[in-house]
Amino acid sequence: MKTRITLLIAALLMVTNFGFAQQDEECMLNLTLMNDYVKSKKYDEAYEPWMKVRNKCPKFNIAIYKYGEKILDHKIDNSAGEEKLAFIEDYNTLLDAANVNYESKYSKGEIEEQKALLKYENQKALGLTDMQIFESFDNVFKNYKSDFTSTKGLYVYFTKTVDLFKAEKFEIQKVFDKYDDVNDQLEDLNDQYSKSLNKLIEKETAGTALTKNEGKYKKYYGQKLEANDKISGSLDAYIGELANCENLIPLYKKDFEMNKSNGAWLKRAVSKMYNKECTDDPLYIELVKAYDQADPSADTKYFVSTVLRKEGKTAEADRYLKESYDMQTDPIKKARMAKKTANDFKRRGSYGSARTYYREALKLNPSDGTPHLYIATMYAKSANNCGDNAFNKRAVFWYAAQEARKAGQVDPRLKGTAAKTAASYEGNAPTKAEIFSENMAGKTINIGCWIGGSVKVPQL
Incomplete structure (x- = not known):
């Protein structure tokens, strides 16, 4: 199936070691032919030798099933009517056989998942x-x-x-x-x-x-x-x-009484209300209090802090926020909480505190580069407040660009976004003409303000 990912397919196809003390020469020949055709994407040519080895030696090699999926994917995509339905049915038969002969590689759950996908991809043909x-x-x-x-x-x-x-x-x-x-x-x-x-x-x-x-x-x-x-x-x-709040609030009000001790229900209700910005409604406060009472955790302490902050109890809210963060022990979940906490500080304009938590998130989950982009955004927004003259203020954009590029360096998913973001910031930095007129090429600028650090002006 197209959606299936097989990392070690080449290793599985080592035709010199099939795991059998005595190997059937005919099966070996057909497996080799099938292998060569599939590698060349000649799936129609691969079909006949594949069927021969599949029928005669179903336990000969897992490649019968790994490559069989590719062959049947091709057949299904390039057929219609009864022929298409026959190939779909055969795909299901192949998956069942894979579970029987290679259960460690094809679990029952994985088979059922693939069958569900096969039905979806051919929903119209199957009616x-x-x-x-x-x-x-x-x-x-x-x-x-x-x-x-x-x-x-x-x-x-x-x-x-x-x-x-x-x-x-x-x-x-x-x-x-x-x-x-x-x-x-x-x-x-x-x-x-x-x-x-x-x-x-x-x-x-x-x-x-x-x-x-x-x-x-x-x-x-x-x-x-x-x-x-x-x-x-x-x-x-x-x-x-x-x-939206119009749908969520009456729904949760209706079910609140019967679920006010149900931690799982309360968690979902509170999270949805928070994420959809329905926190101004009194129901949100009721839900949070009930959630913290029913199942106190790092999550509940975080949501309690949001309520306290809305009530203007900033110091108490910050204590709950820290308690929430300290209670979390799993590094990935703690990184997620650090990002959430940083986002709260960022929204309130507390950029220094936000950066502290973003950097914590980077330490806990180094494969996630998004905190670098968020930090870069704060740098860029602060450019006009950091510097004693126009040139130095705009130099902050170089610093922001450097931070943005780090996102792509640690997280391949963000390479494109990081490059575009950095280029955008560099477009707001001093031009070559301005660098020349100010005689700043190669010099280092201390940024100051909450950012700190320094940036070297590019050479001309």
Whole structure:
């Protein structure tokens, strides 16, 4: 299947070592032919030798299934009618056989996830309803949650929920519940990918070169994080105006009494109210208090701090904020909380405090470069207040550009964004003509104000 990622496919296809004491020559020949054709993307030519080795020696090599997916993907894409349906049915048969013969590589949950994706990708040809597609993914989520890792699958799972709500098949609460389910799953997956990626980054930072295999995994984790980040934004766009205060407040008011001791429900309600900026409503305060009483945690202390701040109790709010941060022990979750705390300070114009927390986030999760971009933004916004003359004030933009570029250096996902942001800041810095007229080429400017640090003026 196109969406399937196989990191070690080449290693799995070493035709000189099939793991059998006595190898069938015919099966070896057909596997070799299949391998050569697939590598050349000649999937039609690969079909016949693949079928021969698959039927005669189903346990001969895992490549029968890895490459079989590619071959059947091609056949499905290039067929129609009954022929297409036959290839789809055969794909399901192949997946079941993979689970039987290579269970360690093809778990039941992964098989069910792939089958759900196959149904979605061929929904029209199979004549399936949106409810049937939803139920396929719902089966995976409820019974094989740890195997539900497909970014595309999670997106489809949620969007079908919204579509079914619009078709009056689901209540709006179902949409919000599924939104939270999918976001929680994405967050858990990102935690796993980030921790694995950080170990590789730490190894590189220590001066030890990654092995070829580790290099592949580093790229893989980065790609998964990037895909999941994009999907998170897409979920917000798809839910659109449904998740607004006008819908959320009456819904949570209606269900509050029966859920005021339910920590999981309260967490989702408070988070949604906070993220959708419904915090001015008295219900938000009630929800936060109930959440902190039902299930006190780092999260609840954070939300209590937001209530105290709205009441003008800044010192008390800051104490709760620090308590919240100190209570969190998991490095990725702590990094996420550091960013959230930094964002709060940034919104209030407390740039020095914001930078402190952004830098904490960078230490805790070095594979996430977004704090560098946020710090660069604060530098750029402060340019007019940092410097004793016009030239020195605009020199701050060089400093901001340097910070922005760091984002792309530590986080491959941000290379393009970091480069564009840095270029934009450099466009606001002094021109070559101004550098010449001020005789500043190569000189160092101490920035001062809350920023501190210094920047070297470019040579002409």
